[in-house]
Amino acid sequence: MSLKKVLIVNKSYPVVGFGVLLSGSKQNILQYLDYEPESLPEIKKNIEGCDALIWNTKHQLTPEILDLAGPQLKAVSSMSSGLDHIRVEELKKRGIALGNCPHVLDNAVADIAVGLLIGAARKFKAGIRELESGQWKYGVQWSTGLDIAGSTVGIIGLGGIGQAIVRRLKGFDVARFLYSGRSDKPQAKALGAERVPLEHLLKESNYVVLACPLTNETQNLINADTLKLMKKNSVLVNIGRGGLIDQNALYDALKGNHIFAAGLDVVTPEPLPKDHPLISLPNCFILPHLGSATIETRNAMASIAANNILLALEGKSMLFPAY
Numbered sequence: 001m002s003l004k005k006v007l008i009v010n011k012s013y014p015v016v017g018f019g020v021l022l023s024g025s026k027q028n029i030l031q032y033l034d035y036e037p038e039s040l041p042e043i044k045k046n047i048e049g050c051d052a053l054i055w056n057t058k059h060q061l062t063p064e065i066l067d068l069a070g071p072q073l074k075a076v077s078s079m080s081s082g083l084d085h086i087r088v089e090e091l092k093k094r095g096i097a098l099g100n101c102p103h104v105l106d107n108a109v110a111d112i113a114v115g116l117l118i119g120a121a122r123k124f125k126a127g128i129r130e131l132e133s134g135q136w137k138y139g140v141q142w143s144t145g146l147d148i149a150g151s152t153v154g155i156i157g158l159g160g161i162g163q164a165i166v167r168r169l170k171g172f173d174v175a176r177f178l179y180s181g182r183s184d185k186p187q188a189k190a191l192g193a194e195r196v197p198l199e200h201l202l203k204e205s206n207y208v209v210l211a212c213p214l215t216n217e218t219q220n221l222i223n224a225d226t227l228k229l230m231k232k233n234s235v236l237v238n239i240g241r242g243g244l245i246d247q248n249a250l251y252d253a254l255k256g257n258h259i260f261a262a263g264l265d266v267v268t269p270e271p272l273p274k275d276h277p278l279i280s281l282p283n284c285f286i287l288p289h290l291g292s293a294t295i296e297t298r299n300a301m302a303s304i305a306a307n308n309i310l311l312a313l314e315g316k317s318m319l320f321p322a323y
């Protein structure tokens with residue numbers, strides 16, 4: 001059986017993934033490259049003749065790159081849940097198997113969502129700034145934030161991560177969970193979450209959490225118009241993708257205190273330049289895309305990505321096929 005060439009676009013790909021790839025029935029030739037933005041020319045140079053790719057979210061997987069790889073390319077696995085960086089229809093058209101790594105990251109990302117929600121509602125960023133600049137003040141009105149108990153939480157996208165967020169927040173005595181999405185989720189009943197139209201969710205919620213994919217439909221879902229629907233004392237949390245939010249409109253809403261605060265794990269672009277206006281705002285609590293960044297979760301993702309590839313190279317269905 002001929003050796004297969006697998007290109008891993010990630011120099012810090014967890015070793016557990018290599019183990020899986022090398023345990024295949026036939027030995028595979030592995031090559032790995034960095035996935036920093038400046039490494040794209042190197043990736044393009046080395047991709048010719050690859051049978052499979054383990055791809056990351058930093059680079060768009062475009063038809064041009066697929067052409068450079070060549071017609072033998074059989075399988076692509078993204079080490080992510082979201083697939084907004086991949087032209088899914090194009091791969092499908094070319095008969096290339098595509099898979100991702102959902103579910104294993106639900107808990108880790110939901111933890112970060114809850115962290116952002118508390119951090120934004122309880123003014124972590126403003127407090128830390130004042131602490132670090134010697135401005136720590138006293139007073140019953142100093143640095144007062146918002147309660148979670150008794151609140152309404154609206155989840156936009158009640159998928160794997162959205163459901164894990166609700167499970168966690170149930171321990172916080174939330175009064176009502178709402179969600180919006182394209183379809184009813186059978187799990188919603190057990191979670192006590194009610195499906196409502198987006199507009200209703202935005203008007204009713206004290207906390208709005210974005211946990212949906214970035215698609216043509218969801219691009220700039222949060223914009224000047226939708227922000228106006230939100231309560232003045234509401235908090236926006238985004239663990240989906242930066243492109244879900246029109247950041248200029250968010251800046252205006254936060255600066256003008258039209259909403260209370262935002263907690264963002266994802267932004268556009270990534271990395272966000274340090275002089276970006278959102279960073280200057282004390283009520284915009286930003287994390288550098290830490291959602292799935294735990295040792296256990298990244299190992300599990302690497303293992304799934306590798307298994308997706310091995311299975312596809314053996315002509316079998318991937319663990320998590322995109323179609």
Ligand code: NAP
Nearest residue numbers: 081082157158159160161181182183212213239240291292
């Ligand atoms: P998932 O299980 O596929 O869930 C996505 C949910 O979004 C589904 O319930 C889907 O509902 C819903 N949805 C789709 N289109 C929607 C729309 N227009 N409006 C509202 N909801 C919509 O995916 P997941 O694993 O939870 O991940 C969700 C997203 O989080 C990913 O796509 C990715 O962008 C992001 N993510 C971020 C991190 C991070 O590190 N911050 C990590 C993993 C994932 P329907 O079935 O009804 O369409």
